[in-house]
Amino acid sequence: MARMHTRRRGSSGSDNPVADDPPEWSDVDADDIEDRVVELAEQGHDPSQIGMKLRDEGVKGTPVPDVKLATDKKVTEILAENDADPEVPEDLRNLFERAVRLREHMDDNQQDAQNKRALQNTESKIRRLVNYYQGDELDEEFTYSYDVAVDVLDRA
Template identity: 50%
Template sequence: MARMHARRRGIASSVRPYRKEVPAWSNSDVKEIEGKIVELRKAGLTCAQIGLVLRDKHGVPNVKLATGKRINAIVRENDLDTDIPEDLRNLMHKALMMRKHLEQNRKDLHNKRQLQLTEAKVRRLVKYYVGTKRLPLGWVYKPETAEILLSR
């Protein structure tokens, strides 16, 4: 598969082992796992952080195998979801930090190009989330208001 903003290929990455069933050594109590997810979400952790905590501290290598649902689905069922999806929020934060860097370093052309690519990804994700009705119709990314949105 090709890179998004380059004309080269690359497949090097770590891959999780393919499994269809929960390992025997793992914690597979569905109620306990869902309760822990809700508890961690109320503590302010993101879905990615919840997955890491469950893997490292509670012996759950894969929540979807153990519960049949993804962490995000469990969070949505319990009405603990944020108004902006996590991946979009992370990209917006990255773009915001690049803008702050560019205010002090105006001649940093590499960062300027990377900012353009990151904001293109943000706009692409916004289009997807508006199409899937995860964001309201007419929602537009504006760099000026991104800091206000992220502070919520």
């Protein structure tokens, strides 16, 4: 698939190995994994950071290579079941951070045309994602603005 804001093709990434069962060396109980996921979320970690911590540190010293294989649920599903999911999805929050950073840069450097274009592209992506998430994970009345992004980032 092509890139969104350029004429170049996309780059291929790595794929997870095809597996139906977790490896034998990682025999952690699914309930322990879910408890650890909720604990890490309460400490303020994002779902992607939780996955990396479980991979690296594990549960009780045993690494968990793939949460979905071990528990039959994704990290975000576990967080939603335990009411520990973030108020804004992680990908949208990351775009909010980028837009706020770019806007602050543009306040100091009005002549920076490249970053002006980057800000336009980022806000375009945000609006697309807001339309995608409205109703499910965001309110129907949610609209993006710089002030809303700053408020969301300050609350987290």
